[in-house]
Amino acid sequence: GIQVEQSPPDLILQEGANSTLRCNFSDSVNNLQWFHQNPWGQLINLFYIPSGTKQNGRLSATTVATERYSLLYISSSQTTDSGVYFCAPVMMNRDDKIIFGKGTRLHILP
């Protein structure tokens, strides 16, 4: 079955809008990261957040490990926020491998 599920798969927003991206995972986690993949393919670290809440500028993330989900919030979107956002947990009993979700493709319109 699906181990990491991200929603929505695609999101189109106007510049200035806020958004919430969700990641559900099927097992307890040792580690969870959020990445932004830029147009050139590089994965940029956003958050390392196995539990709790963190904020970095316009971005914040919350992981509720007991309920097996994580949320990424983007406020006041800018066109440079466009790209694909990946949730990547390392789940217990999965041989310490990072398992990526399929990503949320975000397109911010000017």
Added chain:
Amino acid sequence: KAGVTQTPRYLIKTRGQQVTLSCSPISGHRSVSWYQQTPGQGLQFLFEYFSETQRNKGNFPGRFSGRQFSNSRSEMNVSTLELGDSALYLCASSGGDRAYTEAFFGQGTRLTVV
């Protein structure tokens, strides 16, 4: 502090050839992992090396292999290339002795097999 460096950035190979990709991790990091990204399959784990030993392996055929050197630099090799091997290959390094620590990715090598 330099980030993760992958070389080359782009590569075009012919079916049946072999290819070697290189990854230099962040200084002090001992774990290097490799991932393949394709439009159809997304990001898939290939293998992980820690202190020159393969610690973990994904579900890829034996044509995909790797190694890690004493300076933690890693190489992956793909033999007898197939068209389906065309992909973005990403390398990640992390500093801890388990995969619980934060992973940092290189810019990737984009391989095209023709």
